[in-house]
Each structure stands twice: as C-alpha cells, then as structure tokens.
Amino acid sequence: MSLKAVGVRVSGRSTKMRKNYRSTHEILSWSTALLVGRPFEQLADDARNETLLGYRSALHGTGPEVFGGSSESAELDALVTRVRAWLDSGIEPGDIGIGSRFNKSCDKAVERLTAAGIRAARLRGDAVSDPAAVQVGTMHAFKGLEFRCVAVVGVSGGALPYPKAVTSADVDRLQHEADLLAERCLLFVACTRARDSLYVSWWGEPSHFLVETGAVSHHDVPHRS
Numbered sequence: 001m002s003l004k005a006v007g008v009r010v011s012g013r014s015t016k017m018r019k020n021y022r023s024t025h026e027i028l029s030w031s032t033a034l035l036v037g038r039p040f041e042q043l044a045d046d047a048r049n050e051t052l053l054g055y056r057s058a059l060h061g062t063g064p065e066v067f068g069g070s071s072e073s074a075e076l077d078a079l080v081t082r083v084r085a086w087l088d089s090g091i092e093p094g095d096i097g098i099g100s101r102f103n104k105s106c107d108k109a110v111e112r113l114t115a116a117g118i119r120a121a122r123l124r125g126d127a128v129s130d131p132a133a134v135q136v137g138t139m140h141a142f143k144g145l146e147f148r149c150v151a152v153v154g155v156s157g158g159a160l161p162y163p164k165a166v167t168s169a170d171v172d173r174l175q176h177e178a179d180l181l182a183e184r185c186l187l188f189v190a191c192t193r194a195r196d197s198l199y200v201s202w203w204g205e206p207s208h209f210l211v212e213t214g215a216v217s218h219h220d221v222p223h224r225s
Helices: 025-036 072-088 103-115 173-191 208-213
Strands: 019-024 056-059 065-069 096-100 120-122 134-138 147-152 194-203
Touching (some): 019 025, 025 173, 025 194, 025 208, 072 103, 072 147, 072 194, 103 134, 147 173
Parallel strands (some): 096 147
16 A cells, blocks of 8 residues: 555655665676566676666675586586575575576476485575575565575576567557566566576576677587587
C-alpha cells in the first residue's frame, strides 16, 4: 500500500534512495551495463562513482569473474571449483548463492555440489531452507535476497533471453521490447544479490546480453572441436 493511499501526502517531499549498500560499485556498474544493453566502457563513472541509472555504491571490491565452458559438465565443474575456493577463503556456505534461469539447472548444480562434498540446498520459493548450506535457486527466487558471494550460471545464448518468454517483434514490437527488458531485469537482479564477489558462467555460446556489453571477449568463448 502506498503512503498516498492512507492519506499521507508526500508530493514534493519525497526522494529516491540512490545509495546502494548491497553490492560493490564494481558489481553494480557491471550489472547496470547488462540491464541497459550498452558496453561497460560507455558507462564511465564520474567522481561520484554513479552508474548510468544514478545509483552510488558505498562499497568497493573486485570486478565480476566470468567463465565459459565447452559443455554443461565443464561449467558445473568450474562452479564446484569456484564455490570451493570461496569456502576455503572463509566464506560460510549460507553466504553463497547460486542462481540460474531454470529449475533444472538449479537441480543439476545442487547435484554436482553435493557429489563434490559441498552441502547445497534449493531455496524454498524465495526463502532460505538450510542456513548451513550453499543456497541454490532460480533468478526469480533471488529477488530480495542477499549473499556475500553469488554465482549466476547457465547464462547461455538459449537461456537468456529465453526464446519462449519473448514475444516476436513481428507480432508485437512493444511487447517484444518489454519481454526483453524483463529478461534483462532477471539477470540484473540475480547479479546484484552479490555483495562482495560475483561469478557469471555459461556453456557453449554466451548470452548476447554479455557479449553486447563487452563483459565477454573472444578469448572467453571456448572453442569446441
């Protein structure tokens, strides 16, 4: 319910919260480029460390890490390596989140992590089910959650944008653009759940959301024989 609905007048007296305390400046800026579909270099920061959307981060850290696998199995192996490195550095399992576009990808991540001796659990809706385990859920379930470290997996060409979720431009151009924006927002939300470290991976061809921003260069794309 809005303040206006309960009789509180805020016209001319309200401001937008522009300071971000969830993600580092590096993660927020990188994710913003994905959301707006422009090369990261075009979003050069000014002295206030603002993103294109006018938000500032109170935190600083390292930039996101990306990985492209030649197969889904290779991507999952790399995920295990990344998560184990976080754990070995002292990060608690419950402070690590793994997000993907599809439930089946989440299930495969849990299975591979468990097989490697890493405790992992699926989110129940958008709630943590086992605080002592690495949390795995869909991008939709990630909304509103926060983790120290986040791995966003399966960001491949056939997954984001998901063809079945996007109306053809020939059918309805405006709906087509709206659907694409919704897919971008999913990825943006998943990435900005990370406070300190963000890892983004795919297998095969990467999503063009990554390519168009320069987040992925040619040497990041694996060559298959």
